Amino acid sequence: MVGGVEEHLTVGRVAGLAGVSVRTLHHYDEIGLVRPSARTPGGYRAYAAGDVERLREVLAYRRLGFGLREISDLVDDPATDTIAHLHRLRGLLLEQRDRAAATLAAIDKELEARAMGIRTTPEEQLKVFGAQLYEAIGSAYPATRRTEPRIAAQVWDALGDAQTVLNVGAGTGSYEPSHRDVTAVEPSAVMRAQRPAGAARCVAASAESLPFKDQSFDAAMAFSTIHHWQDPIAGLREMQRVARRVVVFTHDASDAGWRHRFWLTRDYLPEVSELVTGRPPVDQLARAIGARLEPVLIPWDCADGFLEAHWRRPEAYLEEHVRRAVSVWTRVGPQAEKRAVAGLREDLSSGRWAERNRDLTDLDTAELGLRLLVA
Numbered sequence: 001m002v003g004g005v006e007e008h009l010t011v012g013r014v015a016g017l018a019g020v021s022v023r024t025l026h027h028y029d030e031i032g033l034v035r036p037s038a039r040t041p042g043g044y045r046a047y048a049a050g051d052v053e054r055l056r057e058v059l060a061y062r063r064l065g066f067g068l069r070e071i072s073d074l075v076d077d078p079a080t081d082t083i084a085h086l087h088r089l090r091g092l093l094l095e096q097r098d099r100a101a102a103t104l105a106a107i108d109k110e111l112e113a114r115a116m117g118i119r120t121t122p123e124e125q126l127k128v129f130g131a132q133l134y135e136a137i138g139s140a141y142p143a144t145r146r147t148e149p150r151i152a153a154q155v156w157d158a159l160g161d162a163q164t165v166l167n168v169g170a171g172t173g174s175y176e177p178s179h180r181d182v183t184a185v186e187p188s189a190v191m192r193a194q195r196p197a198g199a200a201r202c203v204a205a206s207a208e209s210l211p212f213k214d215q216s217f218d219a220a221m222a223f224s225t226i227h228h229w230q231d232p233i234a235g236l237r238e239m240q241r242v243a244r245r246v247v248v249f250t251h252d253a254s255d256a257g258w259r260h261r262f263w264l265t266r267d268y269l270p271e272v273s274e275l276v277t278g279r280p281p282v283d284q285l286a287r288a289i290g291a292r293l294e295p296v297l298i299p300w301d302c303a304d305g306f307l308e309a310h311w312r313r314p315e316a317y318l319e320e321h322v323r324r325a326v327s328v329w330t331r332v333g334p335q336a337e338k339r340a341v342a343g344l345r346e347d348l349s350s351g352r353w354a355e356r357n358r359d360l361t362d363l364d365t366a367e368l369g370l371r372l373l374v375a
């Protein structure tokens, strides 16, 4: 007990309890990360309950691999209270736990296979890193992924008169409306680092566990991201908890129709069907949050290079940088990608593609299963 009514712990006691060295605590004090609010009569650092709470957050973020500078931004964020930090930490830890469990299961499977003399394929070896996909492929993203103004107009219209907007799975910030107060959420450090200077502030968190109080925002939006979430329904419900309106741009995974309508998935990349197996159908997602569904048409000269964007410009798919900015091409694996590109190249030069897809040349927009959920 050091002066006053509040209980304080000495630096040595805090170090012992937290399992860190006294030197580490001195360092955190020196750089302003965790400043003990009092001194003992003998001049030693003394930590109040609030200081300990802050230290606990710092150590938890540290354990998750965040750097000290990033942690300082996180814990000094005035919009985030202790409960919000605990929610965020919980989400990040669950993600880490699931990733560790998946890696462990894959290692066990490979050990078992090797014991029987079977070698796993390179695709199988890499599959388990799917959850960290954007850490691996994120740097190729900005080459072709940007806001398509006609689709943005539809999204912003659905946001109504919302002034405060949360953008979940925000990536590099495409589709974030200007003239509104935007907060972004993005779990991938690679994606966060590529947000342009002056972009909205971005919080490291996942959709399934948003570090905000109930009804903190007028609206929450998510663009081209829910197919990456571990639990899309939980994420959508989180969006609905923190915001009064929810606007989501996604794919109708249940509708095999679009995969047949779209020549790329129908004739060259049928493996895409496997990627969507098990994903909740879009009407189930809509029902979970009471949303209405609006089709989103893709203009023939779509500025945002998502998978279907080049439906009338097939040569684009021959370009490596176009493919690398779309996760599907990595997820189907190198063999399928090579085969699809070779097939398309051949059909373009023989005229077979043009013959098969003659009807597309007259269209200005295509309906390929993209949907807006508005709740």
Ligand SMILES: C[S@@+](CC[C@H](N)C(=O)[O-])C[C@H]1O[C@@H](n2cnc3c(N)ncnc32)[C@H](O)[C@@H]1O
Pocket: 134, 145, 168, 169, 170, 171, 172, 173, 174, 175, 185, 186, 187, 188, 191, 205, 206, 207, 208, 222, 223, 224, 225, 228, 229, 230
């Ligand atoms: C295709 S990018 C879309 C980015 C951005 N919304 C855009 O339209 O350019 C998908 C993003 O979702 C993020 N993501 C993956 N899992 C997530 C999760 N559980 N919660 C929130 N975002 C997630 C990825 O890190 C990636 O930045």
